[in-house]
Amino acid sequence: MPSHKPKSSKPRGDVPKAKVGKLIGKALEPAAKKPKKRIPAPPVTRNNDLPEYVLKIKRKPTYKKGPFDRKVRALQKLSDEGKLFKQANPVDKDPALTEAYRERIRQAIFAKYWPPGGKATEEGKAMANKLLARLGRLDADHVWDPQLGGPDTVDNLRLLDSHTNRDMGLDIWRDIQKLPDGTPIRIEVIP
Template sequence: MPSHKPKSSKPRGGVPKAKVGKLVGKAVEAAAKKPKKRIPAPPVTRNNDLPEFVLKIKRKPSYKKGPFDRKVRALQKLSDEGKLFKQANPLDKDPELTKAYRERVRQAIFAKYWPPGGTATAEGKAMAEKLLARLDRVDADHVWDPQLGGPDTVDNLRFLDSHTNQDMGSEIWQKIRNLPDGTPIRIEVIP
């Protein structure tokens, strides 16, 4: 019975596969894992010469009511004050800002409920574990979304349910992405 193995290690075309040394291979792997840095667009300001865009937001059944209501109230207030507009993308956001915000809250939980030196009570440890588990389910959300002209600063951050935050942010982006930069935006909540 004839063998079905190839007669040589050369692939079709007769050219052998290039060998990569360990050093080059590691460099290629590291480069592939390294995130590509996007160059942010220059920021813009609200352009009142452009027609106002009405951004309609409706609570999806998957959103938690309390977090959604807080987020929408904040956006409506900013909208009523005439502060919302489409910011140029990609945004100039510092991912370390939200990481540091989360870490400061984590450290505050430990400081209050599970202090070093073995002085924590069983109740304190239980409360710390409960709050840390809750912290894992929330995102550091920009109250005034940077895509709507908000600042990327610590005082603009609050925790929000992860699903609500990410889904709302994506939905807003889908609705405004084709607008000219600087377009004034008004929020309308659909019941």
């Protein structure tokens, strides 16, 4: 029975074979540089058969008081309504949604204070620059955090101080990550 292995590196006509390893490596280089997309876990629902977990939240000195209080009040209200639970991670969030939200706010600032066609006043331009600089320090925050069962929708987004948003989100994740998916969560604010 004849062998299917090539007998030499040259096919008929004495033309050398392409070096497949290098070609494949070159083709894979751009793909390797792309960040790997996390595959979201299938969503779960609140499981009232599991014991309720009390999530204790305390304002850190680095948090701005007003934004922290607004965020915690919203979470407490959702907690009182029995809506909070541990969602499966990683949660399915669309970064384009928050980017589009921020862009709409940016466009609204320009429309109000720096309209096209040379109609902007110096005061309007100064106010637009001030608001845009402030927007740069804010995140599009999910009021009802998706890791606590909240939807990834525009009506669930509000602006929040970036540090407060990210640090609180990380603290919540650390506290609930080992809980079974669907665990009911109650918020308790520590003074």
